[in-house]
Amino acid sequence: MCVIHTPMRIEFEPAPRPQDISPQDWMDWRWQVRNRLKRFEDFSMHFALTESEIGGLREANQAFKVQATPYYASLAEPGNIHDPIRRMMIPLAEELSDGKQAMSDPLAERKYSPAPRIVHRYPDRVLFLVTDTCSVYCRYCLRKHFTGHDEAFPVRTEYQAALDYIKNQSGIREVILSGGDPLTLGDERIEEILKDLSQIPHLDLIRIGTRMPVVNPMRITNELVSRLKIYHPIFIMTHFNHAKEVTYEAAKALLRLVDNGFPVLNQMVLLRGINDSAEAVEQLSRRLLRLRVKPYYMHQCDPSLGTDHFRTSIRQSLKIQRELWGKISGLALPQLSVDLPGGGGKVGLVPDFLIEKTDSHWRFRGWDGVESTYIEPGYDHNF
Numbered sequence: 007m008c009v010i011h012t013p014m015r016i017e018f019e020p021a022p023r024p025q026d027i028s029p030q031d032w033m034d035w036r037w038q039v040r041n042r043l044k045r046f047e048d049f050s051m052h053f054a055l056t057e058s059e060i061g062g063l064r065e066a067n068q069a070f071k072v073q074a075t076p077y078y079a080s081l082a083e084p085g086n087i088h089d090p091i092r093r094m095m096i097p098l099a100e101e102l103s104d105g106k107q108a109m110s111d112p113l114a115e116r117k118y119s120p121a122p123r124i125v126h127r128y129p130d131r132v133l134f135l136v137t138d139t140c141s142v143y144c145r146y147c148l149r150k151h152f153t154g155h156d157e158a159f160p161v162r163t164e165y166q167a168a169l170d171y172i173k174n175q176s177g178i179r180e181v182i183l184s185g186g187d188p189l190t191l192g193d194e195r196i197e198e199i200l201k202d203l204s205q206i207p208h209l210d211l212i213r214i215g216t217r218m219p220v221v222n223p224m225r226i227t228n229e230l231v232s233r234l235k236i237y238h239p240i241f242i243m244t245h246f247n248h249a250k251e252v253t254y255e256a257a258k259a260l261l262r263l264v265d266n267g268f269p270v271l272n273q274m275v276l277l278r279g280i281n282d283s284a285e286a287v288e289q290l291s292r293r294l295l296r297l298r299v300k301p302y303y304m305h306q307c308d309p310s311l312g313t314d315h316f317r318t319s320i321r322q323s324l325k326i327q328r329e330l331w332g333k334i335s336g337l338a339l340p341q342l343s344v345d346l347p348g349g350g351g352k353v354g355l356v357p358d359f360l361i362e363k364t365d366s367h368w369r370f371r372g373w374d375g376v377e378s379t380y381i382e383p384g385y386d387h388n389f
């Protein structure tokens with residue numbers, strides 16, 4: 007049996023491979039890419055589609071590409087129209103109606119792009135969008151203005167201009183390879199980027215943002231990992247949203263990364279009807295922690311085009327954060343964050359523990375409801 011037994015008795019089940027596909031093909035990441043589901047017919051073979059999904063698949067494709075690996079599609083229960091995997095992968099007709107705050111570029115990334123493929127919003131770190139391609143197009147994607155337009159790797163002059171920008175800005179300490187999904191590129195290409203970046207003396211580390219461990223975990227081959235680890239420190243930022251996504255194959259990919267010295271952190275997005283409960287966040291976090299993956303951010307869904315039906319209210323997100331705070335390990339608790347529309351950057355939100363404050367004292371109600379006072383230095387109890 008392909009089950010990783012961990013001391014906490016969490017079991018990681020393999021994805022249900024269709025009978026007519028050989029294990030060799032199924033476990034080959036390029037096979038998964040070649041056999042992606044894209045058209046209405048590809049999905050209707052596996053799922054009894056609803057009216058809304060039929061409308062979504064027929065129309066939404068033109069606005070934002072539809073695509074999924076057979077591996078990822080196999081994780082959705084065919085008969086359940088509310089399955090979280092299905093909801094993230096198959097568009098609904100709702101996607102076509104513009105929301106109240108629908109923005110094609112909610113984080114104003116074009117405005118903060120001083121060079122091709124670069125987003126420079128914070129003093130010490132930049133995003134480098136090395137490809138616009140992903141294995142699965144998440145219906146709630148925040149970067150619909152860029153992702154999935156078949157631009158792939160930048161042309162030579164653009165690539166060089168991006169690299170020169172990073173070279174010339176000595177305040178940049180971190181480059182975050184993003185996209186699209188950088189690991190959709192071939193091994194040689196990725197190695198070339200890392201080699202070029204490794205020659206820039208002011209860089210401390212590189213991050214790679216990827217959803218491959220979620221949607222095509224076969225991509226994390228021994229070959230890839232041995233090529234990448236030469237350029238450490240490299241932090242891998244994954245994007246698991248639901249406990250169901252943490253399969254045996256995903257677990258193997260994650261362990262391969264952490265065993266080879268890559269710190270792995272997860273960024274989830276809170277999505278209505280998919281993972282918007284304290285239980286769903288806790289389950290996901292516990293599974294990831296078993297694999298030494300740290301839950302890093304819990305993002306408020308950005309008001310990108312066609313995402314109104316996915317968005318939770320900030321109130322609801324804070325309620326989830328409040329329910330988990332103190333109850334579960336700090337290691338398991340991701341930081342709730344809102345990326346400010348218009349490009350203001352991320353702001354962290356924490357539950358409101360403060361009851362009142364004066365110059366001399368701060369009065370709190372803790373996670374379990376108990377009230378306490380912190381007296382500022384230099385003041386005594388009889389303030």
Ligand SMILES: *Cc1c(COP(=O)(O)O)cnc(C)c1O
Pocket residue numbers: 113125126127128131132133182352
């Ligand atoms: C999110 C983001 C980062 C990384 O932020 P951290 O808080 O360091 O994880 C960097 N640049 C941009 C433009 C971002 O949106």
Ligand code: SF4
Pocket residue numbers: 139140142143144146147148149153185186187217
């Ligand atoms: S992996 Fe990221 S960039 Fe790609 S579709 Fe999903 S959210 Fe968008």
